[in-house]
Amino acid sequence: MEPLTPRQAEILGRARQVGRVEVEGLSLQFDVTPQTIRKDLNDLCDRRLLQRVHGGAIYPSGASNYAYDSRRMLAADEKRRIGERAAALIPDNASIMLNIGTTTEQVAHALRQHDGIMAITNNINVAHILRDTPSAEVIIAGGLVRKSDGGIVGEATVDFIKQFKVDYAVIGASAIDEDGSVLDYDYREVRVAREIIGHARQTILVADALKFQRNAPIRIAHLSEINVFVTDRMPPEPILALCTGAGVRIEVAGEDTEAVALAAS
Template identity: 40%
Template sequence: MSSEERHRIILNILENKGSVLVTELVSQFKVSEMTIRRDLVALERKRLLRRVHGGAVSDRGRSYEPPFLSRSTLGQAEKERIGKLAAELIHSGESIALDVGTTTLEVARSLVEKQNLTVITPCFPIASMLCDNHSIRLILTGGILRPTELSMIGHLAERVFEEFYVDKLILAAAGIDFETGLTEYNLEDTLVKRAMIRHAKQVILVADATKFNRVAFTAIAPVNVVNTVVTDRSIDPSTVAKLQELNIDVMLA
């Protein structure tokens, strides 16, 4: 297992439990104590956890959102596979809403060579990635810039999505829980996502397996607004079964 994959799992444990012991991680990953301590140091330098005697704790509440650039380095291989698979669901002539997120950015990367699309996004990195393809009609929403997320929020961003009806929405979420629903860190982002969902014919959720059974700060919508989930193969089979019970198609990258 790569260090990147261990980091992703460690952060998921902290998200759910709030703390973890070095000895627990040594046992789980079958690596040396020194390796785990290096992992914790690396994550602390990114301000993703706080080391304590014998382990680490999360000192972040549910409303804390790790910066876009920090998240983009976690689970990169899984996100790339998810992005490529989700892009296969998008066809020439369609209109697409692309949400903000590091996984939706990977979807955009796989759309660069696509032809005859209309893409609406509140995300600057996505717009920058697609702007050189002149066969894609690109609409970047207005609004208030969130510097750490490189995205647009506020009434103007919401209003843009109220003006259009798209074929497909590629949606991201901070947490996916069957009781709580889809959740996000930031209220303003959540309001934009709700507008996207209301005006999309089909909702495709892209999320790696660590996002499931997690609850963030603000509620976006029930899980059953989603038509298709694209995730990675480490997802728990029982979670896949629950999604399928809701008539949600599940694609494993």
């Protein structure tokens, strides 16, 4: 799937802000024909990023997530930088649990450079990324394989995770609310994520800045339960204040510079 064009990304951002975009208004804004805008909207809707309505498109509700391929394309460079920064926080010879998510998959890519790690995951994609890493031991959870994205969920997965106590949990999320709630869509996935957090000595949350603008209905945890939050942009003031008050370390992975580490105090 091709990345979004700059115009499509701007249309998506506008829809996220106001909830609905109109063909006529977008045509005037971008100085292109209505046919061009309709093509952009159709592409965004095919990716399940927007929903078509008469005369335009609306931003989807917070009740369901984007399709997996669409999530991989959203903020792809930012997720890669976040993955590299998060992996840099994890030493060689560490034990790690990684949950479902396109950002945790980027952490897995960066962990291929590590020596002597044990990686436990309920994400088939993470296991595939790490499977041929010579010095990594990869353990994959049992359970129900979710066809949409290769996530493994269910009671068997929860029971499997309970067997371990690891050095680091690497957790992705679909949304972060201003009250500090870390959120996702699938209750079965959330149950596994909670168990992963409960069986790790330190928890690293990895999430790009788009997650500050999204909603999801199910609570994984509160930011105060996180040790390190790795993102690509400084969080909004309410979230920053919560992290500061709870002593959560924020790591901002910059685009053109080395990641900036900000210790909350």
